Amino acid sequence: MQRIAIVDHGLCNVDSMWRAVEECGAKGDVTSDPADLAHADKIVLPGVGSFADAMDVLVRTGLAEAIREHVVVNGVPLLGVCLGMQLLANAGTEVRSTAGLGLIDADVVRLVPGGTGAIGATGATCATDRAERIPHVGWNEVDPRFDHAVFAGIPAGADFYFVHSYHVRCNDPSDVLATTPYCGGFTSAVARGRIVGTQFHPEKSQVHGLRLLRNFVAW
Amino acid sequence: MLKARVIPTLLYRDFTLVKGVRFDSRRVVGSPVQAVQVYNLRNVDELIFLDVRATLDERRPDFALIDEIADHCFMPLCVGGGVRDVDDVRELLAVGADKVALNTVAVEAPEVVRAASDRFGAQCVVVAIDTQRDGHGTPTVRIASGTHDTGLDPVAWAKEVESLGAGEILLQSIDHDGVMEGYDLETIRRVSDAVGVPVIASGGAGEFGHLLAAFVDGGATAVAAASMFHFTEQTPMEAREFLGAHGLPVRA
Numbered sequence: 001m002q003r004i005a006i007v008d009h010g011l012c013n014v015d016s017m018w019r020a021v022e023e024c025g026a027k028g029d030v031t032s033d034p035a036d037l038a039h040a041d042k043i044v045l046p047g048v049g050s051f052a053d054a055m056d057v058l059v060r061t062g063l064a065e066a067i068r069e070h071v072v073v074n075g076v077p078l079l080g081v082c083l084g085m086q087l088l089a090n091a092g093t094e095v096r097s098t099a100g101l102g103l104i105d106a107d108v109v110r111l112v113p114g115g116t117g118a119i120g121a122t123g124a125t126c127a128t129d130r131a132e133r134i135p136h137v138g139w140n141e142v143d144p145r146f147d148h149a150v151f152a153g154i155p156a157g158a159d160f161y162f163v164h165s166y167h168v169r170c171n172d173p174s175d176v177l178a179t180t181p182y183c184g185g186f187t188s189a190v191a192r193g194r195i196v197g198t199q200f201h202p203e204k205s206q207v208h209g210l211r212l213l214r215n216f217v218a219w
Numbered sequence: 220m221l222k223a224r225v226i227p228t229l230l231y232r233d234f235t236l237v238k239g240v241r242f243d244s245r246r247v248v249g250s251p252v253q254a255v256q257v258y259n260l261r262n263v264d265e266l267i268f269l270d271v272r273a274t275l276d277e278r279r280p281d282f283a284l285i286d287e288i289a290d291h292c293f294m295p296l297c298v299g300g301g302v303r304d305v306d307d308v309r310e311l312l313a314v315g316a317d318k319v320a321l322n323t324v325a326v327e328a329p330e331v332v333r334a335a336s337d338r339f340g341a342q343c344v345v346v347a348i349d350t351q352r353d354g355h356g357t358p359t360v361r362i363a364s365g366t367h368d369t370g371l372d373p374v375a376w377a378k379e380v381e382s383l384g385a386g387e388i389l390l391q392s393i394d395h396d397g398v399m400e401g402y403d404l405e406t407i408r409r410v411s412d413a414v415g416v417p418v419i420a421s422g423g424a425g426e427f428g429h430l431l432a433a434f435v436d437g438g439a440t441a442v443a444a445a446s447m448f449h450f451t452e453q454t455p456m457e458a459r460e461f462l463g464a465h466g467l468p469v470r471a
Contacts, residue, residue: 011339015315019290048312049339083340113415132221133417133440135342135386139222139264139470159222159470161265161295163317163342165386182221204295204317206262 002026002217005040007067007084009057011049017081020203024214034066042216043067043076046203047083051092051108051166054083055100064101071103077194078103079150079216082164085190085197089168104190104197106170111136111183132183135165142188142200144178150189150196150215151178158208160200162188167199220468223434224264224441225458227448228421229254231284231300232272238449240397242349242365245271248449255288263455264470265295267320267389267419267443269347273301274323274363280307282314289315297389299347304328308335312343320389322347323362326369326376329383336384341416346385348373350406351393358392358406365393377410377418385416389443392422397446399425407437419443427453427461434467 004026008014014030021028021044029036037043045067047054058064070076080088089100092108100108113132139159144151167186170176177196178189190197196216202209229251230237236254239245248254251268258266268288273280280301289296298311299320308319308331325332325346336344349365350358350373360371369376377388390410392403402423411418417440420433424444433439447453459469 013312013315013317015286015313016289016292016317019315020293023293048317048343050337053338131415133415135416136221137342137387137417138224138441140220163295163386165341201295201317204293206293210293 002041004028005037005043006030007045007063008032009054011054014046017044017046017203020213024217026217034062037066037070043078045080045084049083051086052096052098054087055098075194077219080197082201085199086168088197103195104175104192105172106168108166109169110166113183136182137163140180140182142178142180145176148177148191149219150212152215154208154211160205162200222470223462223467225455226265226267226441226443227258227263227455228267228443228445231270238445242393242396251288256291259291261456267297270300271364280311282310285316286314297345304331305334318343318345320345320347325380326362332380332383332385341384341386344385345387345389346380347389349391349393373406374409374413377414381414381416387417389419389421395423398423399446401429402433404432404437407433407439411438427458430458431462431465
């Protein structure tokens with residue numbers, strides 16, 4: 001059985017992620033101890049809350065260094081979810097500018113209603129007369145740009161659950177795994193090597209979300 | 220495209236789920252864990268779970284119960300009732316709530332809204348606003364399960380909580396609650412037009428046309444309903460199909 005370390009930086013609902021991972025047939029191991037990552041087959045970095053607070057915790061506890069070591073040096077697969085995906089970037093601007101894990105060449109910026117310029121933007125705008133509200137809350141479609149193991153068996157354009165005000169803006173377009181049509185289109189999933197990130201919450205996205213997590217466990 | 224959400228509301232009191240009329244005369248409608256299991260199977264968009272006695276009884280939220288129902292919830296869960304401080308918010312998130320609804324505390328201690336938003340992010344801070352019309356037909360904000368009139372104007376209060384960091388507003392009409400004759404479209408429209416955060420309309424849905432009106436005429440981002448799903452044969456899935464047939468984006 002796969003052991004999945006779920007990184008607990010004290011700010012998020014690790015319980016939901018743990019239940020979903022167990023539902024997907026893996027052994028979930030919620031931990032805030034960097035040493036535990038050495039025993040993990042894969043790592044999940046979940047998260048809600050503020051970028052700066054989460055990075056403070058990750059750096060102070062040594063988790064940031066341990067994640068980098070296991071993922072970059074040892075090639076352990078990593079899934080970042082929501083804030084966890086944003087933490088993969090170089091820097092975040094929420095509250096104050098803060099360095100991220102730097103695993104994906106990207107920045108984290110606020111969603112702008114009707115805005116454009118996100119890499120991978122579809123150009124589509126919201127076709128309803130309702131303004132685009134921030135936070136982006138609810139179910140929205142996810143359009144993969146290339147085949148990837150974590151999206152195996154999931155139809156293109158399937159709806160996943162989002163709840164966020166910031167998004168990841170990639171500097172290298174080849175890191176953009178999927179986009180979502182909101183605020184001019186933003187990057188809703190990233191992939192680089194054995195690293196994947198989803199802006200949406202697979203653990204809260206019913207059947208498609210659990211399928212994605214099962215795919216990650218099997219990856 | 221972002222989908223129009225249809226959200227069943229579960230009201231909890233004395234260890235069971237209840238539903239009433241105008242925040243009163245509540246009758247038992249079942250067990251919370253069973254209800255959550257059923258809604259999870261029915262693939263609903265989201266769930267709202269409100270402990271309607273906690274604040275009146277001066278109780279904190281029932282964290283063990285939330286932990287238990289969250290175990291059956293592979294969909295977003297918003298929890299409210301009895302939240303008094305940032306520690307309550309943190310603990311609800313820790314046991315599996317995705318969003319926490321603040322109501323009475325937001326009026327009595329607005330700094331809790333700000334602190335929760337700064338610490339956990341605006342996206343998980345919902346402010347619930349209960350409104351009731353006075354003798355002149357003017358809606359005001361009520362707290363403590365509708366028992367106390369703050370005299371606040373719902374539109375001004377909605378803008379205020381948005382500026383405090385609320386990420387979503389759950390707008391409930393006490394006059395329309397449980398009556399099943401439609402939402403308070405006027406107040407929903409006024410609040411929706413005044414804020415830039417999502418607005419969930421609540422109170423009054425009795426048929427699918429009411430939900431449609433809340434989106435189209437009220438400008439709501441999402442609709443919540445309780446009586447309609449508890450006391451009639453109409454299901455959230457059929458509600459989505461109806462809205463889809465009328466041109467709204469919905470989940471398949």
